[in-house]
Each structure stands twice: as structure tokens, then as C-alpha cells.
Amino acid sequence: MGIFPDEVILQILARLPVKSLFKTKTVCKLWYRLVSDKYFVKLYNEVSTKNPMVLIEAWVPFESKSSLICVDYSRVVSEVSLDFLKDRVKVRASCNGLLCCSSIPHKGVYYVCNPMTRVSKWLPRSRERPVTRFYPDGEATLVGLACDISRNKFNVVLAGYHRTFGHRPDGTFICLIFDLHSNRWRKFVSHLDDQFKNMNKNQVVFVNGALHWLTGSCSYILALDLDYDVWRKIPLPDEVSYGTGNRVYLLDSSGCLSLIQISDAWMKIWVMEDYEKEVWHMVDGVSLQCIRGLAPGIFPIARTGECIFLATQRQVLVYHQRGRVWKEMYSVKNSSNLPVWFLAHAFQSTIFPSD
Template sequence: MNTSVSLSENMNSFEKGNGFFPDDVVDQILARLPIKSLFRFKCVCKFWYRLPSNKYFIQLYNEISLRNPMVLVEILKSVYIKSNFICTDSLSCFSEFSLDFLSDRVKVRASCNGLLCCASIPNRGVYYVCNPMTREFRMLPSRERPVSRYHPDDEATLVGLAVDPYTQKYNVVLAGFYRPFGRRPLDCLVCVVFNSETNTWKRFISSAGDGFTHMNRNQVVFASGSLHWLTISCLYILVLDLYSEVWKKIPLPGEIVNSYGRGNRIYLLELEGAVSVIQISADWMSIWVLKDYVREEWLLADRVSLRCIKAFIPSAFPISQNRDFVFLATQRQILIYGRRNKVWKELYSVRTATAYPLWFSAHAFRSTLFSCRQNLEYC
């Protein structure tokens, strides 16, 4: 009798849009399913049919997903053929999909909390934000192009995507350099920011700037309400505060700065909501975390021996991580390192001879029910 009353109250709570009780066992089980399986089970009953659109369940699913990072790999067979994507997690669970629902040839420019920012290849200046798991997408509105020597509308030097799973809002940042006429040689940074809440772009100019290689300009991390890029000098991180619209710099740890250029490589990643830097040398991989964001204090979180994968060290590229695992992409393999059991494992390997290097097309990813559509109202 008590069980039926509890179930009835739970159903009434769902009908009113208040969600489920946090200790609901079914809720916790379904929140750990892949999105494809979750949508397949919608035909079981009306109760489960409404589940993926319930606000409480979306928040629960996203919170669980934040603790389970994944790696998204774009399989580039040819520049004339649309790419396929493979997504894998620490349990070697694979899911394959494409971006054909965009009806456009695109390339992925940024990834954040389950959403992708894609740039159209045939149509310059056209950008999309999509959730590849739910196949929802949003084409960003066109922008007024200012009359200047350079504007970051066609092909931005820096592209950033900031997705806040708690407020259900996101921002897209396009930034590029230009040199004003009639002035001394000074590169200014032109930046346009898209706000999903207002559906508008905002443009501003800053004198802060630095050089970026092709790889580190694509390593963008969203943390503490800011977007972060690693500069080519590897002396500091360039930060864009999305609230104050101000650029600033965070210096890297002194140990990294002093040893850079001696065969060491630096990579910028995210570690469970914090900014992280990974340094790879000939035999070691050091993981640093920005412990205090205000005081700019770094902490050496882990130091991993690379003797077991010595043949892959020259092409090892860290992609994603959490407190338990580190995902790395090489020329043809996706590797995972268990920080607790200290075991290396191969998750994926390319067998074809025409494939591009995986580290060139791998992105950090999470499975999420976050919707990128405009004016979406939850049940």
C-alpha cells in the first residue's frame, strides 16, 4: 500500500513538472544509459516517453555525464566525403554517428559539455551549434561585417564554445587579429560573442594578443565562466572572461616555463571544472591543475611514467581526462591511462591506410541532453 502511494505521488510530481525524487532508483538507472538507448525506451510507456524532456531528469543526466568524459574522433577519409564520428568512453563503449542532419559540409571547431560548434566549409561565416546525440542543432544568426582590414567572421583564429549545463545557456566566441592602418605594428584582437539567451552577437576590440599554433588554438577550455587558450610561447594562458568581456593572462607554473623548449610539449585540458595543463617529456607526463583561480596557484596533481608507451610518445596528444582516467590520441590509436590502477589500454585503432592522424580530429566530449534550440520550454 505504501509503495503504491509513493508511486502515485511520484507520478503526480512528474505530471506537474517538478521532476522525480532524488532517490528514485529508476531515475538513477535511466540517467546512466546512452542517449540512443534512452530514446529507444521512450516507447515503453507515457511516463518514460516524457522522461528525456523533464527538467529534473535533464539536470540529473547532465550531472552524471560530467563525471564521465569521452573522446570524440572524427574519421576523415577524404576532403570530399562527409566525415563519420566515433565516440568512446573509459568502458570501451562505442557509438557512431554523423552530422548529416545539418545538411551541410562542416568541420568541428570547438566542443564543450556535449555540444559542438561547427563551421560550414562551403559557406564562409556560417556556424552551427549542435548536440550530435539528440540531433538537435541551431544555425547561428548572421553578423554585420564591419569595414576594416580584418574581421573574424569568415575564418576566426580562435573559436570557443562555452556551455553551462546548469543555466542551460551557451556562448560562441570568434576572435581574430588585425593590424590597424596608420598605426604602429600592433596586433589587436577583434572578438564577437554570441549569446544563446538573447540570440545576438556582441563585438569588442582588445589589444591583448599572442601567437597561436594550429593545434593549441583549437585547445580551448571553459572553466570558471571564462574561455582559456594556450599561447605559442607556453608562458601563460590567454583568458577571456565572458561576464566582464575582458582578456587577461594566467602564468603557467614556473617548472613548466623553465623546462619548456627542452623536448617538452604542453597541452591545455579541463579537469572536472578546473583548468589543467599536461606536460609531456621523453619519459614522464605531468598533470597540473589550477587549484586557486584567483591567486593563480598551480598544483602538481599527478606524474605518470611513459615507459610503457615509449613508441607512442612522439605522437601522444592528451584529449580528455578526469580524476580516474586520461585519454590520449596518437597517429592511429586512442589510448587510456588509469590513474588509480596505473594501467594503459588501447580503446580504438584505425586500420585504413588513408586516415588522417587521430590527434588532429579528436575532441573532448560528454553525452548530454542539453538542447541548443532557441526558446525551448521544458515540460
């Protein structure tokens, strides 16, 4: 009497933050067994996709340290520490609860970590070391992280223009792909083409088994298929216009490729309904009149269901499509007149990798 069925307990536990969840393992043997089960891990990660977060790296000019903050849909703000890496790092990519970080003092050193579980993996050095041979600054032009929760695996992609030490780029675009299951890097080379010259390295989306980048001219999307090591060109919607105040961004929308165009007055949203046939559908057009003072500097971070998360230099906003309502999720409280700059990533609390 008074005891919930196991399935009810699982549904309740699946909605806890990771830190609280781990503490429940000490309550009793039943809860320890339930939380450790593979079925629960799958359930927890599925629930997590419906509760997105925004991971913010904020810093004030002329200060040497930055802070990493996680903001969830309920406006709960928590500080995230990467001190368990025992290194000074910067976040290069985020995907399904994992972060890819590069060492600041040690060029070419990369980690993949789950900041919620504090589990990390140091990536072995590739054969491109001791110098990375990526042009122009020893760092990869593109860094991509692909975390496939359903297959319990991840890949890291480092890509850029190749050069031998002391020489100019030799006309090739090189990709190094780290595979978790083999614990090795593999390499393939593409001939240098105009399509690789101006890729937007700050925008990368993992859907349909591929990493997607916008080209700098926003004329099309370049997708890297991680199963076959093949680049693919994907056209943008015909109605998309770039330049003259228009900005274009890629997002993951519940497993579908989504594109957002922002001007000073409007935000237009497309979703790719058929990935193989490359069919886009415009789902919304949003007037930015009520936030016109913020519109010139705003950029989208994540989209899920009926919500779009966006950031400015000092704020994180959420737009509810169904009610057409804007709300502030987070704002930096700083007495300084200097702007606080954001690097913002879509994030979710997962328990991947699981032991």
C-alpha cells in the same frame, strides 16, 4: 509489488545513451513524464560528466570524406552523423555535449548542435559579414564554445586580427561573442599585443565562466571572461618547461583547469586548486617508458577523475592514474600504410539544449 520507486527508475534511465533514452518515452506515460522533467535533465547531465567520451574525426590522406566516431569509456564505438545540419561542416570546438561547426563551402556560417539529440542552431550572421574581416584567411583565428549546463546557455566566440577588406591588419584584435539568450552577437576590441600573436587555436578549455587558450610560446594562459568581456593572463606552474621535446596542453579536469606537460619520457599533470589566487598543484608524474614508441606523437584529449584520455595518429588510449595502467580504447583498422590523422575532442552525452 515488483515496481521500483521513481528515484530508482530515474537513476537507471540516467545511465542510458541518449538514443535509447528517447525510446523509453514511448514505454508508458510515467516514463515519459519522468524523462521530460527538469530534475531528470539535470540528473542525466550530472551522471554524464562522470562518463566521458572521445569524439574522433578521422581521415585518410587523399580521401575526400572524414568519419566522425564516438568512443566511450567501455570501448563502445558508435558512428556520429552531422547530416541533420544539411551542410558540409568541420568541427571547430566541443564543450559539454555541444559542437560548434563551421560550414566548409560557406565562409562565416556557423552552427551549434547536439549530435546525440540532433538539435541544432544556425547562428545568425554578425555585422562583420559578408566578409568576416578576420586575418588571414577569412576565418576566425580562435573559435571557442562555452556551454554552461547549469545556466542552460551557451556562448560562441570568434576572435582574430581585424582588417578592412583589401588591407592589412589594422592593429586590433577583435572578439565576436554570440549569446544564446539574446540571440545576438556582441563585439569588443583589444589593442594588438604580443600576447595575441601566437595563441594555440587548437587548445581551448571552458571552466569558471571563461574560455582559456595557451599562448604559442606556452609562457602563460590567456582567459576570456564571458560575463565581463575581459582578457586575463594566468601564469603557468613554475616547474613547467617548454621546448627541447616538451609539449604543454590544457584540459578541463572535473570543472578545474588542468595542465599536462609531455616529453618523450614523462607526463606531468597539474591542477589549478585555487582559480582566483592562481595556485597550481602537481598531482602526478607518469613514466612513458611502457609506451615509449608512441610518446613522441601522443597528445591528451580529456581528463576526469582518475583517467586521462590520449590519442596518437591511429589510437585512443586511457591511462588509469590509481592503478598506473594503460589501456587501448580504440584503434583504426586500416590496411593502408598511410597514416590516419585524428582530430579528437573531449565529449559527453548530454540532453542540452532541452525544450
